[in-house]
Amino acid sequence: GNSVTQMEGPVTLSEEAFLTINCTYTATGYPSLFWYVQYPGEGLQLLLKATKADDKGSNKGFEATYRKETTSFHLEKGSVQVSDSAVYFCALSDKSGGYNKLIFGAGTRLAVHP
Amino acid sequence: NAGVTQTPKFQVLKTGQSMTLQCAQDMNHNSMYWYRQDPGMGLRLIYYSASEGTTDKGEVPNGYNVSRLNKREFSLRLESAAPSQTSVYFCASSKATGGQGNEKLFFGSGTQLSVL
Numbered sequence: 001g002n003s004v005t006q007m008e009g010p011v012t013l014s015e016e017a018f019l020t021i022n023c024t025y026t027a028t029g030y031p032s033l034f035w036y037v038q039y040p041g042e043g044l045q046l047l048l049k050a051t052k053a054d055d056k057g058s059n060k061g062f063e064a065t066y067r068k069e070t071t072s073f074h075l076e077k078g079s080v081q082v083s084d085s086a087v088y089f090c091a092l093s094d095k096s097g098g099y100n101k102l103i104f105g106a107g108t109r110l111a112v113h114p
Numbered sequence: 115n116a117g118v119t120q121t122p123k124f125q126v127l128k129t130g131q132s133m134t135l136q137c138a139q140d141m142n143h144n145s146m147y148w149y150r151q152d153p154g155m156g157l158r159l160i161y162y163s164a165s166e167g168t169t170d171k172g173e174v175p176n177g178y179n180v181s182r183l184n185k186r187e188f189s190l191r192l193e194s195a196a197p198s199q200t201s202v203y204f205c206a207s208s209k210a211t212g213g214q215g216n217e218k219l220f221f222g223s224g225t226q227l228s229v230l
Contacts (some may be wrong), residue, residue: 041223
């Protein structure tokens, strides 16, 4: 079945460092891909999305490119801030089973230190 | 701007006890969802309601029941809690009527449930 695999965390970085969080997926067809972020004590919120191959989603300095050839959707940011500390979830849309649903990865915790 | 409100935030139950998790959204969304979040497993869909008056099973429905009371409210009931149901539960909503797909989900802040 469809699935999402994320790099294990935690990822610990100093402020202004470059961030990459890897995400690969297994899916039939052409799912849409998403990154959600969960700040401490809060629910998840959509960070960015891409709906077809080679699309780049971007928001708040974060970017991710839908790579069909490598089935990847890696999250990147050029210069992280302490306020970026959160758990990041990669997800894909799954249209099997007669309804659309989101399949989430296990999440990657990011800790950014001053 | 409340968004999605869940109650309670924390709950401790003994095995066999029952409880209902409440969820309400004020965004006039059609679809509502219940997820559980477990370490190393991400979020898994328990039940969803694509529109008022309908509910359907997700990936892990066993041991749970739901009620879409009206367009705003979607409750999750544990009839006889088990330790395997210890988890963080999230309610979410989206504007879509036919499922999630490309729609943006709005999440509540979660309920941390421990079953002893």
